[in-house]
Amino acid sequence: MSLRARIHSPQDVAAGLLFVAIGIATVVAALDYPMGTVRRFGPGYFPVLLGVLLALLGAAVAIKGIAVRIEDAEPIGPWALRPLILIAAAVIAFALLVRPLGLTVATVALVVISSLAGGRFSLKRVIALSVALVALSAAIFIFTLGLPFNLWPALWN
Amino acid sequence: MELIGNLALGFGVALSPMTLLYCLIGVTAGTLIGVLPGIGPIATVGMLLPITFHLPPVQAIIMLAGIYYGAMYGGSTTAILLKLPGTAASAVACIEGYPMAQQGRAGPALVMTTLASFFGACVAIIIVGAFAPPLAQFALEFGSPEFFSLMLVGLIAAAVLAHGSLLKGLAMAVLGLILGMVGQDVSTGFPRFTFGLGELYEGVKFVIVVVGLFGLAEIVHNIGLGDKREIYAKKVPLRELIPLRRDLRVSFWPMVRGTGIGAVIGILPGAGPAISAFASYAVEKRIAKDPSEFGKGSMAGLVAPEAANNSTAQTAFIPTLTLGVPGDATTAIILGAMLIHGIVPGPKIVTEAPELFWGLIASFWIGNLMLLVLNLPFIGLWVRLLSIPYQILFPSILLFVCIGVFSLNNEPADVIMAAAFGIIGYVFLKLGCEAAPLLLGLILGPMVEENLRRSLQLSRGDPMIFLTRPISLTFLIAGVFLILLVVVPALRKPRKDPTIAAGSKES
Amino acid sequence: MTNRSNWAMLAAAAVAGWLAAGSASAYPTKPITLIVPFPPGGSTDIVGRIIAEGLSKELGQSVVVDNRGGAGGTVGTTAVAKAAPDGYTLGIGSTSSHAVGPATLPKVAYNAVKDFAPISLVGETPYVLAVSPKVTAKTVAELIALAKSKPGQLNYGSAGAGSTTHLAGAMFAAAAGLKMEHIAYKGNGPATKALMSGEVELLMGSMPAVLSQIKGGTIRALAVGTVKRSPALPDVPTMREAGVAGYEASLWLGLVAPAGVPQAVVTRLNQAVHKVVSDPEVAKRLQATGTEPRINTPAEFAKQVQDDLAKYTKIAKDIGAGGS
Numbered sequence: 012m013s014l015r016a017r018i019h020s021p022q023d024v025a026a027g028l029l030f031v032a033i034g035i036a037t038v039v040a041a042l043d044y045p046m047g048t049v050r051r052f053g054p055g056y057f058p059v060l061l062g063v064l065l066a067l068l069g070a071a072v073a074i075k076g077i078a079v080r081i082e083d084a085e086p087i088g089p090w091a092l093r094p095l096i097l098i099a100a101a102v103i104a105f106a107l108l109v110r111p112l113g114l115t116v117a118t119v120a121l122v123v124i125s126s127l128a129g130g131r132f133s134l135k136r137v138i139a140l141s142v143a144l145v146a147l148s149a150a151i152f153i154f155t156l157g158l159p160f161n162l163w164p165a166l167w168n
Numbered sequence: 169m170e171l172i173g174n175l176a177l178g179f180g181v182a183l184s185p186m187t188l189l190y191c192l193i194g195v196t197a198g199t200l201i202g203v204l205p206g207i208g209p210i211a212t213v214g215m216l217l218p219i220t221f222h223l224p225p226v227q228a229i230i231m232l233a234g235i236y237y238g239a240m241y242g243g244s245t246t247a248i249l250l251k252l253p254g255t256a257a258s259a260v261a262c263i264e265g266y267p268m269a270q271q272g273r274a275g276p277a278l279v280m281t282t283l284a285s286f287f288g289a290c291v292a293i294i295i296v297g298a299f300a301p302p303l304a305q306f307a308l309e310f311g312s313p314e315f316f317s318l319m320l321v322g323l324i325a326a327a328v329l330a331h332g333s334l335l336k337g338l339a340m341a342v343l344g345l346i347l348g349m350v351g352q353d354v355s356t357g358f359p360r361f362t363f364g365l366g367e368l369y370e371g372v373k374f375v376i377v378v379v380g381l382f383g384l385a386e387i388v389h390n391i392g393l394g395d396k397r398e399i400y401a402k403k404v405p406l407r408e409l410i411p412l413r414r415d416l417r418v419s420f421w422p423m424v425r426g427t428g429i430g431a432v433i434g435i436l437p438g439a440g441p442a443i444s445a446f447a448s449y450a451v452e453k454r455i456a457k458d459p460s461e462f463g464k465g466s467m468a469g470l471v472a473p474e475a476a477n478n479s480t481a482q483t484a485f486i487p488t489l490t491l492g493v494p495g496d497a498t499t500a501i502i503l504g505a506m507l508i509h510g511i512v513p514g515p516k517i518v519t520e521a522p523e524l525f526w527g528l529i530a531s532f533w534i535g536n537l538m539l540l541v542l543n544l545p546f547i548g549l550w551v552r553l554l555s556i557p558y559q560i561l562f563p564s565i566l567l568f569v570c571i572g573v574f575s576l577n578n579e580p581a582d583v584i585m586a587a588a589f590g591i592i593g594y595v596f597l598k599l600g601c602e603a604a605p606l607l608l609g610l611i612l613g614p615m616v617e618e619n620l621r622r623s624l625q626l627s628r629g630d631p632m633i634f635l636t637r638p639i640s641l642t643f644l645i646a647g648v649f650l651i652l653l654v655v656v657p658a659l660r661k662p663r664k665d666p667t668i669a670a671g672s673k674e675s
Numbered sequence: 676m677t678n679r680s681n682w683a684m685l686a687a688a689a690v691a692g693w694l695a696a697g698s699a700s701a702y703p704t705k706p707i708t709l710i711v712p713f714p715p716g717g718s719t720d721i722v723g724r725i726i727a728e729g730l731s732k733e734l735g736q737s738v739v740v741d742n743r744g745g746a747g748g749t750v751g752t753t754a755v756a757k758a759a760p761d762g763y764t765l766g767i768g769s770t771s772s773h774a775v776g777p778a779t780l781p782k783v784a785y786n787a788v789k790d791f792a793p794i795s796l797v798g799e800t801p802y803v804l805a806v807s808p809k810v811t812a813k814t815v816a817e818l819i820a821l822a823k824s825k826p827g828q829l830n831y832g833s834a835g836a837g838s839t840t841h842l843a844g845a846m847f848a849a850a851a852g853l854k855m856e857h858i859a860y861k862g863n864g865p866a867t868k869a870l871m872s873g874e875v876e877l878l879m880g881s882m883p884a885v886l887s888q889i890k891g892g893t894i895r896a897l898a899v900g901t902v903k904r905s906p907a908l909p910d911v912p913t914m915r916e917a918g919v920a921g922y923e924a925s926l927w928l929g930l931v932a933p934a935g936v937p938q939a940v941v942t943r944l945n946q947a948v949h950k951v952v953s954d955p956e957v958a959k960r961l962q963a964t965g966t967e968p969r970i971n972t973p974a975e976f977a978k979q980v981q982d983d984l985a986k987y988t989k990i991a992k993d994i995g996a997g998g999s
Binding site for chain 3: 210211214217218221307308309311312352353354355356357358359364366367369370437438487491492493494497500501504507508509510512513514515516577578579614618622625626628
């Protein structure tokens, strides 16, 4: 508890630790790559260097967050976890569905899942929006720009 | 005198009705695809290429070129309104444009970017017309050591990009550099951080990162805000679309500087409009009287990069036309189109195909005028986007993002990667880490590494190569100067450094 | 990833089974996807689109280009290899995807010989040995003499480590017995620019990348790697004429299908390609991109793939650019 009281910027501490973790992970992954010589740097040279640099910068950020007093430092604030997960899920659903099942199914999945992310869920609005977006995107991307999308599942051809 | 005669020839070609029509088609398509995130000029020019087989060469090239520079206009629209850059070059427009939109000044922001685009392009066209051959010679002087030194200065400038904590900005830039290492190493072909995925061999695509870090993260953030978002989404009356006289006044010199930076970078093959936009943003921030304004809707920080990327899009035709070396992927396709039509770009193009060269120059002007006329009336309409209920707006944005990213390579893995960057972007947003330095690191990192390693290979390991070449030496001195500018005041009065103090308020 | 392709394969297999019931003589009855394993706008894409346009007319069904770039053409080519062998997914195969990629990249998910049914070559692009204006040598023999007088000092450029131009340059060095430094650039454009400015002394460039500079006089062509002289550069000798024995290499592009397509489909497509490529309009367009129209039989094409794969695998191993 006493440590917590001394943290002036939880944002900086968390960010700093994140940078340290990414830096270390980079170095670990890159240690397997050839380092090369001074005349011919290998592919591993820069990643290791940068990983170390990132870890050091991260440590500095974290230490500053603990030690340096900043007036009205911002708290991290509440995380919008539900929107975060659902928006990511909607995008991933589109990615997985668009090739096997076509643009229509993928669009509907995206609209339904993302609409669950925030505000009131209205079935009527979701249906209307899905229809409008399928029509609009088919008109722009398939018929005007000629992108190679299937509108319907491949089996229907 | 000769220039006037040449321009008369050019306008004679460009003003024929059919040529005008193809120019209009090109710039309209360019604006449209510029607005749509993900779908960039590269794919569009590529897909329209077969159509041009059946057109006369001059009209074909004029249309394809129109798509290229037209996209520069459209790109900033969604960046300002939705924090969703339409093209890589307009990522910078998010930094100042989006806060302006939040303050209800989306109209002036859009009007001013359109004017800045027009200004930058028009000045750059004069440069192309008047000085193309000597400038091409300059591009040839610019070898690997020069590129390294220039990019290094750019990286140092990344430090000043951050408007919050300097340390965090540096860390984000380094993270961008690391991301830039993903893929096959240019010097050896060794795959790094690819985890065995073929999709990653050619690196992380810039557009995917931008769309995720900016666009998707912002959507999550907005939904998290709930009703608070509605404050700035209310209807904007028409007269608030018009920029104030003050906006015009503070924009003039930044536009001039942006145009100059953009013009120089366009001449260098391989640099591209995204770099020129970032560079001119960094310059504006560095020389601003009140840098704390940056990140909160600074007009100078918005218009300078916009003028710069349009200027680059025009001067990029200098190496393409006179050296036959494309400045970027889009001009590479346009070069291919010329070859198909039997036009051989190179030093002799100005004398051997004057009607093409000067016709193209004249069409640039006409095309930009069309873009101005096309874009200004639509601004009122674009601003209405903000008054659409978010419940309808955000699923629509998501869909356009998904389609755009997918169409980069018809690759579902790219879309999934965008989602991943969306999550990462949201985490950074919550932790008060800005994405802009990361993006600059991502663009510059691979070029810095590639050119450094190549230079040392060329000099057989002797680092003096960077100091014995005058252009390279000049850049390195400028870099040292920049570091002193940042470090010296910080050493003198560490507590009162404005960049650190600002860090506490920004998130 | 595996899950997704399984899904796609399941769906595709269902389609294939369904179609097998119909007669092959009716082929094609629906649009065909032509996978171009490079992004839009590159030279492979341009050739792919020219061929797709011709095939659409010839087959009476639209042939839709699907660009799947990545990893030197191996990502899109993997998709061709894994597609249902029903004749409705075809691909543009090339020296990159069928010889250099498998020779230099670790973990290529297909066998360039066994997983494809070659249909016909479409075109061939010569490698051109070009030198910087700062190099005094006017012939290949003079260049070799120069390189031998300064071992290890001359630089040869390429469009990337493990790229076609890299291996072609290494093959030249091996054939002529030279020791030179390889300098990699990011793509053909920067490599050509480096040659023009003299940063590298020579480049084994692909014809489309260097043709305009050769014609403009900013770089010089000393030889072409093909068996016969190129119509685009009739005054430039072949490597053999210039006295370099055992150097024969070019970049080819051809139409391939996944292994296991019905013989009738292969025959029909081979006829169609021959007709398209023989059309003078199409030939003219291919030539403008630096690609010489070429056709052959599926058997000849198969042999070519096999030979090139062996050739590039050997040189990649010799210079240490091999994949594991």
